[in-house]
Amino acid sequence: MKTLYPFTLILSLSFFVSSFSSIENDLVSYKKTATIATVYNHSDNNNIEEISNDFFKRYSDLKKYKSDVMSLYKKRTLGTIWFDEDNINEFGSVLYEKAKKTNDLVVPYQKEIDDLFSSSETKLSKTDADMLLSSLYIAYAKKSNSDAGKKVSYDAMLTDFLNYSTIEEATASTAENVKVEYDQYYKLQDVLKKYKKLDHSNKWKPIVPEETPYKDLRPDAVSGTIAQVRTRLFLLGDLKSDSKSNVYDRELMDAVMKYKVRNGFKPNYILAEEHIKEMNVPLTDKMETLQLNMERCRAISAQIASSDEYVLVNVPSYELIYVKNGKVQLTSSVFVGAPLTKTTIFNSEIDRIVFSPYWTVPQSIVNNELKSKIASDKNYLAEKNMEIVNGQVRQKPGPDNSLGLVKFMFPNPDDIYLHDTPSKTLFDFEKRTFSHGCINVKMAKELAVAMLKDYPEWTTAKIDKAMEGKTENSFKLAKKVPIYITYFTSLVNENGEIGFFQDVYERDSELNKTLSPKAEVVTN
Numbered sequence: 001m002k003t004l005y006p007f008t009l010i011l012s013l014s015f016f017v018s019s020f021s022s023i024e025n026d027l028v029s030y031k032k033t034a035t036i037a038t039v040y041n042h043s044d045n046n047n048i049e050e051i052s053n054d055f056f057k058r059y060s061d062l063k064k065y066k067s068d069v070m071s072l073y074k075k076r077t078l079g080t081i082w083f084d085e086d087n088i089n090e091f092g093s094v095l096y097e098k099a100k101k102t103n104d105l106v107v108p109y110q111k112e113i114d115d116l117f118s119s120s121e122t123k124l125s126k127t128d129a130d131m132l133l134s135s136l137y138i139a140y141a142k143k144s145n146s147d148a149g150k151k152v153s154y155d156a157m158l159t160d161f162l163n164y165s166t167i168e169e170a171t172a173s174t175a176e177n178v179k180v181e182y183d184q185y186y187k188l189q190d191v192l193k194k195y196k197k198l199d200h201s202n203k204w205k206p207i208v209p210e211e212t213p214y215k216d217l218r219p220d221a222v223s224g225t226i227a228q229v230r231t232r233l234f235l236l237g238d239l240k241s242d243s244k245s246n247v248y249d250r251e252l253m254d255a256v257m258k259y260k261v262r263n264g265f266k267p268n269y270i271l272a273e274e275h276i277k278e279m280n281v282p283l284t285d286k287m288e289t290l291q292l293n294m295e296r297c298r299a300i301s302a303q304i305a306s307s308d309e310y311v312l313v314n315v316p317s318y319e320l321i322y323v324k325n326g327k328v329q330l331t332s333s334v335f336v337g338a339p340l341t342k343t344t345i346f347n348s349e350i351d352r353i354v355f356s357p358y359w360t361v362p363q364s365i366v367n368n369e370l371k372s373k374i375a376s377d378k379n380y381l382a383e384k385n386m387e388i389v390n391g392q393v394r395q396k397p398g399p400d401n402s403l404g405l406v407k408f409m410f411p412n413p414d415d416i417y418l419h420d421t422p423s424k425t426l427f428d429f430e431k432r433t434f435s436h437g438c439i440n441v442k443m444a445k446e447l448a449v450a451m452l453k454d455y456p457e458w459t460t461a462k463i464d465k466a467m468e469g470k471t472e473n474s475f476k477l478a479k480k481v482p483i484y485i486t487y488f489t490s491l492v493n494e495n496g497e498i499g500f501f502q503d504v505y506e507r508d509s510e511l512n513k514t515l516s517p518k519a520e521v522v523t524n
Contacts, residue, residue, distance in 0.1 A: 335440045420444035
């Protein structure tokens with residue numbers, strides 16, 4: 001999907017990052033690289049037992065925790081609990097902080113645990129480090145159970161602990177004296193609270209289409225499906241009241257349009273099957289998406305808070321904004337890399353604008369796409385306005401150049417850049433993953449004009465002449481412009497309306513596995 005609603009709300013991240021940078025630094029300072037050792041093979045119970053016996057032989061004072069600790073690993077699909085690759089994850093950091101603040105909690109080998117979070121290098125293997133933290137967790141859980149006077153299985157407690165709310169609570173307790181004026185993180189959090197309340201109300205019922213097979217519903221249609229859609233949009237806030245009417249009337253048309261715009265669908269009144277499916281996504285899934293994107297807010301570079309000028313591209317919503325002096329100057333649709341040639345998520349700085357550019361064709365495209373065409377048609381290069389220079393195929397400047405009439409360059413190892421495109425009709429699609437990785441900008445000329453306003457020599461007439469497609473003209477910016485390529489699958493717009501966008505690169509599922517791996521019972 002795409003978003004057709006400008007998301008000046010990204011500016012709100014500036015407030016969040018400024019307020020939370022110190023908190024995040026505290027957590028990050030605890031993350032520590034450990035020596036990579038054997039990781040548990042959960043398909044082999046003998047391997048688990050061998051590792052267990054070896055560890056608790058060397059750390060004999062922890063033997064009383066052995067059965068409880070190993071029960072945690074036997075029900076997990078991933079080898080470690082407290083590590084993301086080679087670094088202690090945020091849950092490990094929060095556990096350490098919570099344990100330190102627990103009265104009368106005495107844990108053997110505290111010095112070794114402290115060393116994991118100190119600035120000095122640890123000599124522990126990742127396996128030992130993870131099992132030490134699991135032992136700390138069991139000690140902490142036993143103490144928490146005892147203080148609360150309740151009996152809860154440690155496996156169940158761990159499932160609850162390895163959740164977003166753990167980090168939220170830790171962050172909130174650290175920042176309770178910090179006043180946050182306005183930011184995307186808390187906007188998503190507010191929506192999350194509303195969705196939780198709605199989920200608990202039991203009012204959310206699946207929409208069951210009356211039509212079989214389903215047929216698109218249009219204004220003035222009469223159907224039981226319409227009444228169900230009306231109720232759904234009322235619950236979501238797109239309708240102020242629910243008349244229960246099964247007639248697709250003017251009131252519902254406005255609500256459908258509102259729903260489509262904020263969620264990035266084409267702005268029309270047709271209710272297709274895909275829209276019903278989207279409305280039927282369980283609230284639990286929506287809440288999970290909100291939590292994932294709250295986590296992404298935490299990772300946005302603090303630089304954006306101090307940037308008075310920047311370009312931001314959000315891949316899932318296929319949109320670019322250009323901000324200057326704290327205000328959005330331009331919003332444009334984009335299309336991005338296909339699933340096999342994904343656009344990389346990173347930050348950099350735009351340092352050059354190139355008008356009427358040559359396009360040096362990547363060798364991979366030459367090998368995979370052009371060689372056979374050139375071999376079968378001797379006029380292919382000439383017809384495509386291409387030439388071979390120093391053994392490389394390049395396309396000459398012109399209106400049909402694959403980069404269009406302007407490109408924006410910024411250093412990065414993947415050779416990704418923003419550029420114009422002659423394929424304007426591709427912007428009419430909702431899912432716009434067409435490129436080999438670069439970001440194609442619908443309003444590329446307008447972006448160039450906006451970015452060059454502080455350069456008097458670059459008049460509109462000069463820009464028009466530079467974009468005639470005859471001679472390449474490269475201009476180095478005196479002041480580099482930060483660019484942020486982001487991946488948010490949910491955002492709250494400036495009117496407080498939530499939008500959900502397609503997880504085009506399946507990064508939500510990857511992040512979710514990292515933050516909250518699902519348990520799997522291992523049987524003999």
